[in-house]
């Protein structure tokens with residue numbers, strides 16, 4: 133096909149029942165793939181480790197208060213986020229119930245982390261559509277993460 137001939141689905145809508153002419157990119161791709169996501173998690177985890185509201189929970193602080201935990205945690209959260217955004221399967225850590233079952237995280241603790249994630253996406257100027265899509269994924273895990281009696 134020569135470069136000025138549009139692919140056929142641009143004309144016909146292809147087999148997309150909504151008639152969209154462009155194939156949709158995954159959220160993973162729209163967030164910038166592994167470089168975009170690892171870069172965002174790098175900023176996020178530094179902010180979480182320094183966040184007083186997040187560290188008010190003693191069990192959380194036992195982990196987040198240790199700077200040596202940052203690189204491994206960044207690795208795990210990056211891999212989790214890649215998969216959650218529809219990227220390649222690469223997360224081998226614990227599921228979200230097991231990962232948080234000894235931390236007694238309450239609604240307030242969850243909201244503190246959620247606020248920091250949203251602030252980081254804003255800080256990095258992630259566009260509104262991707263921002264909202266990623267935050268909806270985070271919110272969908274609230275029932276698994278909040279386990280305070």
Ligand code: HEM
Nearest residue numbers: 192195196208209212225226231237241242245270273277
């Ligand atoms: C949807 C929201 C969340 C996601 C996606 C998430 C993701 C993760 C991941 C991937 C891990 C690593 C699991 C492993 O070691 O195999 C983890 C562990 C951890 N998370 Fe979360 N988390 C969320 C919410 C929270 C909240 C709200 C807090 C605190 C208020 C928190 C605190 C921690 C801590 C302290 C650990 C380390 C536990 C340990 O190994 O001792 N997380 N989280």
